[in-house]
Amino acid sequence: MPNEARPSTGEQAKQHALTQLRQAILQGDMAPAQRLVENELAEQFDVTRASIRAALIDLAAEGLVERIRNRGSRVRVVTVEEAVAITECRMVLEGLCAAKAAVAAGDEQLAELVDLGRAMTKAVADGEPVTYSELNHELHDKVREFSGQQTAVALLERLNAQLVRHRFQLALRPGRPQQSLSEHLAMIEAITARDPQAAEAAVRAHLTSVIGALRD
DSSP states (O other): OOGGGSOSSHHHHHHHHHHHHHHHHHTTSSOTTOEEOHHHHHHHHTSOHHHHHHHHHHHHHTTSEEEETTTEEEEOOOOHHHHHHHHHHHHHHHHHHHHHHHHHOOHHHHHHHHHHHHHHHHHHHTTOHHHHHHHHHHHHHHHHHHHTOHHHHHHHHHHHHTTHHHHHHHHTSTTHHHHHHHHHHHHHHHHHTTOHHHHHHHHHHHHHHHHHHHHO
């Protein structure tokens, strides 16, 4: 809503601050360990300190912000071992979604996955890692959407938010897109073949590879 129409206090103000802060963290505009000063943020988003504080509490619950006693808040640093643990949880939930998608997805949805696979193959061939990374995320999003497993989807959204920086770094690592492309194509092939066991196994194989890359 326009600035002049946006309330500076109350639930709407908190939600505005929450949305803006979350987006800034996920897009990398706010770096890990960066201090989040309530006065500065309140001025930046034209809301009260109370609204900022409430938003930071919510972001701490999401795992994006760390609140340090007597020292305020900062963007949470996700260590490699934490990223590995999160990916292990993703393995179970994304495997479930892939298995469900293999059964529940319609023909048009399966065609979307095939088209994504072609686009990912082209991005790798053209040497465009950022485009490949965006398509990678879109593929995982589509598989979750097509699964119809809303509980798993909600949990994964929370987990994935904590991995943004690690995933971006992996996407830019030389040779990584070429390695992961075959893993993603195997996922697409299993889902479009409507083979839930193979779909789950393909996701697990892919995320096992991601764990190995995180530890390298």
